[in-house]
Amino acid sequence: MNAADPDAAAGSVTAAGPTTAASTSTAARTASAWMTSRAQLWSEWLAQSAARPRQLDVETAQRYIERYRALARDLVTARRLLPGSRATAALEAMYVGAHAGIDRSERQTGASLLRLLRDDIPVVVGSLRPTILWLGLLLFAAAAAGSWLVTVYPELIALVASPKMIDAVEHGRLWTEGMLNIAPASIVSVRILSNNIVVSLFAFCAGIFFGLGAFYIVAVNGLMLGALFAFTHQFGLDGELLKFTLAHGPVELSVICISAAAGTALGESLIRPSAPTRRESFQQAAGRVARVLVACALLLIGCGLIEGFVSPDPGVSLATRAIIGLGYWLLMLLWLGGRLFPRRPMRAAPQGS
């Protein structure tokens, strides 16, 4: 039991059980010797932690891991020698800090982003395909219902369109006319794409209500679409509306269905948990399906640009709009189907690796 080997001393004290005054004093001396022997090291560790660089080389990373293990040993010793003390609490804090520094996910690099776009997103979309199709059907059913409702009860248009929109259509022009006179295309694009991204994210998040929230978002969008087409049809402007929506609409509506399908997967994870607890199931589902939101956001940026630069431009012909709309939609299908980015064949690992 000497200061040179405080850990061994700590073990012998604990084994003997410091019940008498003499052994208490011995324990105090041992703790003191142990802390004295480690003080310099702790100061160094603290200084290193404060100056931790963002990128570590292998040697430094190994030093961190060794330090982390040494901290764990120190913590165990401190818990035996100084239970409930401030030194033990401080060691715990240092250990937690070292743990957080080591236990972190890999840095997002270009390769991981490419993997996400090329492999992960198509796989998740593939698993969501039946739900996406059902939600597409719901969208069309809601659009048909909206169209029928406004055809039979024209006054219901007030529920989905603003008075300004109604007034424009009643005067024989679409509310989208002159959009570029109010703001430049770039600003229109940013406004539209940010709004669409929020709707898409909301369709995803609302899935937490056992999928009902996602159904609601899709149904409302379908209802509005059908109602607006029926309303413009009454004034002979449905062709103009179709012309306006043709270039960006197919992808925009598909994206709403995809994000709602991801939201439905969240709801399903709560209804039919695939993990021991609903929380774990929800967390796993969120981590898995949230990847499609990256695709949704990227596709909606494209939609926003089309809606800002192409759709309101009267100079763009119907055929051009149809080509853009269909082309963009096919591009989306190819990407989400995993056919856009070629996958490299798996190579055998080099020998000795």
Add this chain to the structure above:
Amino acid sequence: MTGVDVALDIAGVGSRSYAFIIDWHIRLLLALGWFCSGWLLIKAFGVALPSMTAPPRVLGVAAVAPAIGIYLLYHPVLELVLRGRTPGKRRAGVRIVTRQGGTPGTAALLIRNIFRLLDSLPFFYLLGLGSCLITEQRVRIGDLAAGTLLVIDSESAAKTLAQLGSMVAHSGLPPVLVELMHDLLERWAALDIARRDELARSILARADPSTPTAQLEGLTDTELARRLRQWLDSGRADR
């Protein structure tokens, strides 16, 4: 990883709200700062450049859009850059960790922030607050989805370790006594004079039992504090 378990203190609704309110003020000030400077620039250039024919509404949007961007992207960007911390969280002494105590990754932090849309409903983060109140680990829906926790950041506590270690090394006193002296000196100003003098005398008597009680009784408040510091610095005190 090492088989040593450590319990993390979960931050409650109070700490969470405190951090949020600080962050809210910061982002509001940043957004307002941008908006005001943008507006002033537009005004200045609008007068100086007659060729600038854009309608005022466009210029207004140009000033407002980045301000909205700052307001909305404050949390996701800062949490990603600062690895689960924001200025508000730092001030409130909390940080985001994974359920294993690790640093959350980019995906987890983004998922956590996407769910702000839901947590903020119907207003003032009512849903999120409700979730914090009813869940065992005081988490909002975003944390549930991302598998993260908001914990009390004890990094500052780690700094006392080096101090205590060096005090024990210099004083040669038992660590328990060093901690008592350190604690007492830290709280010195906050304690009642009679109470702190009584505690100081008791600790000094334990540090050096050979000191006569009458001598300790004769020491003033300032002398007692000086003696405690001397013990911590050098392991002895002037008689």
